[in-house]
Amino acid sequence: MKRIVCIGNRYRPEDDAGPRVYSLLRGSALPDGVEAIDGGMSGLDLLASVERAERVVFVDCVSGFGRAGEVLVLDPEEVATAASPRYDHAAGLPYLLRVLPAVCDGPAPEVIIVGIEGRADGAAVAAAAELALKLARGEPVRGGAQ
Amino acid sequence: MSKLMVNVPLNRVEGDLEIRAEIVDGRVSEAWACGTLYRGFERILVGRAALDGLVITPRICGICTTAHLTAAARALDAIAGTAPPASAVAIRNVALMAEHIQSDLRHTFLMFAADLVNPAYAGEPLFEEAMRRYEPFRGETAIETIRETKKLVELLTIVGGQWPHSSFIVPGGLVSVSSPGDLLQCRLLLRRFRQWYQSRILGCAIERWAEVRSTADLDRWLEESEAHRNGDLGFCLRFMRATGLDQIGRGTGSFLSFGSLDLPGGTAVRAPAGGGQFVPAGFLAPGGGVSEFHEEKVTEHVACSWFQDDEEARHPMRGETRPYATGQESAKYSWAKAPRYEGSPAETGPLAEALIAGNPLFSDLVRGQGPNVLVRQLARLARPAELMPAMETWLSEAAQDPTFYKTPGEITEGEGVGLIHATRGALGHWVRIEQGTISHYQIVTPTAWNASPRDGGGAPGPIEQALAGTPVRDAANPVELGHVVRSFDPCLVCTVHALQRGRSAGRVIVGAL
Structure with a gap:
């Protein structure tokens, strides 16, 4: 199973890219073996959504990685290094990625992160959804960014 | 006399709580707990269905x-004048308790323990x-805690459809119907978790453990076996005593519980303190006994808060949320x-929950040494x-x-x-509905x-009082202040969490109270 886990807060325009990608994916027919999940604001609690998947594509808004509106593929190892050593209620994706190999039931999945820089317009959301689908299916993408 | 002002970056602790402490001759003389961001849920809700x-x-x-879902549903239960069926009460309770345990x-x-x-x-x-x-990221107990507490999250998703942010509790009961098979699965998850909790x-x-009813019992229990000493409760107890965490973080000495976990009709469960709730409501004044809780005695002050009001204090049913930022002046x-x-x-x-329920161990610990970081954390862990x-x-x-x-x-x-009584204590929602809105x-x-x-009278809050008098050996690494604040498990939450390059937290955080 390949999973696209969309993260964010749909009530905050600066953080709603993930949920909007999720809505777009839910409104279309997904390929066999690909599942879309609304990850909300969870961090560590996404563990159950990650376990037993072959590949997981996270979709989240990002800041400081590219130009406004740009859709990028991020290095999970770089994101994991951003984890605070102290788990707290704001511990998000970085904390999950940092502990994943140790806490995952079964083999840890391949992890890919699609980031949308800044506030997302409709084009960025559509591009992120398309990129996430390609990556989930294992298709090559150009240069890691759209 | 040496005098120093320390800003403790408690976004390391939780969200947007900042602590400022004045240290005089190596001891905190005064402290200020600052919630740094406005959320305004109360205003968001007005005018909605x-x-x-x-x-x-x-x-x-x-x-x-x-916890918030339960409080919201209970307020609507009260307005509707409805009493949910026994099974709904039972599952509401189980969900809330699972949330408590994974969080604890x-x-x-x-x-x-990251401070230890x-x-x-x-x-x-x-x-x-x-x-x-x-x-x-690698400590044996830290990793096991993540692995084991996910069983509780799984339980919550079985009864609630999702976690967090489920809406399965509604006035009148639940909208999700757990089958006997679902509930059997929950029991198996809970049993496996209990086995781990008992052994680890x-x-x-x-x-x-329930036979430990006094400080003397606790000392005897600790010496009774290697398993007791080396379980994480025993180890933390030894570490906290060795480092003096039973000597700091006293606080107000007054404790409050709104009460929680209604006993479903016909249940075999008995409340430890008697009465109709597993967690009793009550107020414990410093040095006094537990008195009956009266909801109308709750008020909120805004004299030192960035809100505007022409009254010194209001009951929440008359409360207002009018943000009024003045800056630091x-x-x-x-x-x-x-x-x-x-x-x-x-x-x-x-x-507070343990003391108001009359738990003999925690009552004895507090009688002997007063409230402190150790006893507060031990109550959470037990x-x-x-x-x-x-x-x-x-x-x-x-x-x-x-x-x-x-x-x-x-x-x-x-x-x-x-x-x-939510994971961190007394939680209340005060709601008025007019014309369906x-x-x-x-x-x-x-x-x-x-x-x-x-x-309005200048009385500091519990964390502010608990910090006063705390010795600080190294102002550049004021770990003692972190212990005191974290022993209250403050929760100021996240609503925005963009990944940010170069930020250790990996999130932009909007705090909440």
Whole structure:
């Protein structure tokens, strides 16, 4: 199973890219073996959504990685290094990625992160959804960014 | 005399709580707890449909999400004048208790214990063992805690459809109907979790731990076996005693519980303190006995909070949320209001829960040494032992009766209060519905009680009082202040979490109270 886990807060325009990608994916027919999940604001609690998947594509808004509106593929190892050593209620994706190999039931999945820089317009959301689908299916993408 | 002002970056602790402390001759003379961001859920809710609080308030927090849902539903139950069926009450309870337990253990071993491996303790004989257990990302107990607590999250998703931010609790009961098979699965998950908690944390059966009823019993229990000493509860106890955490963090000495976990009709579970709730409501004044809780004695002050009001204090049903940022030039310094009971600040949380229920061990510990960091954290770590047996019974009882909902009718007019004891303590939702629409909504959270700023009379909040007098050996690494604050498990939550390059937290955080 390949999973696209969309993260964010749909009530905050600066953080709603993930949920909007999720809505777009839910409104279309997904390929066999690909599942879309609304990850909300969870961090560590996404563990159950990650376990037993072959590949997981996270979709989240990002800041400081590219130009406004740009859709990028991020290095999970770089994101994991951003984890605070102290788990707290704001511990998000970085904390999950940092502990994943140790806490995952079964083999840890391949992890890919699609980031949308800044506030997302409709084009960025559509591009992120398309990129996430390609990556989930294992298709090559150009240069890691759209 | 040396005088120093320290800003403790407690976004390391939780979200947007900042602590400022004045240190005079190596000791905190005064402290200020500052909630740094405004959220305004109360204003968001006004004008929306009567049931919208069931969807919106669980999003106040990604950790206490079932707690807010439960409080919102109870307020609507009260307005509708409905009593949910016994099985619905049982499953509401189980969900709330599962949320408590996963939070209690994650807080203890992923947050609080991270301070036990602070370099300040490198010379302690137990330091190396603490590193083996609690080192972030790799400590044995830290990793096991993540692995095991996910069983509780799984339980929550079975009964609630999702976690966090579920809306499965509604006035009249539940909208999700758990089959006997679902509930059997929950029992198996809980049983496996209990086995781990007993072997890893307690080092004994829950029944043996329940026999520990005094400080002397605790000392005897600790010496009784290697398993007790080396379980994480025993180890933390030894580490905290060795490092003097039983000597700091006294606080107000007053404790508050709104009460929680109604006993379902016909249940075999008995409340430890008697009465109709597993967690009793009550107020414990410094040096006094437990008095009956009266909801009308709750007020909120905003003299030192960035809110505007022409009255010194208001009951939440008359409360207002009018943001009024003055900057640093006035007495106001926090986005948290200052809740008071009978005009006084009060501590809430697992220790308050234990003391108001008359738990003999914690009553004896506090009688002997007063409240402190150790006893506060011990109450949190031992709470799952109180909760799990009742959870097992309620899961079994709910499987016998599949009635989870009784229609409350349309909710168009009225006032209601939803009070519970959430993971971090007293939580209340005060709601008024007019013509089917929310006309008033006030939320008073546990962290508002504990991290309250000063009130109109200048009385500091519980964390502020607990910090006063704390010795600080190294102002550049004020680990003692972190212990005191974290022993209250403050929860200021996240709503925005963009990944940010170069930021250790990996999130932009909007704080909440």
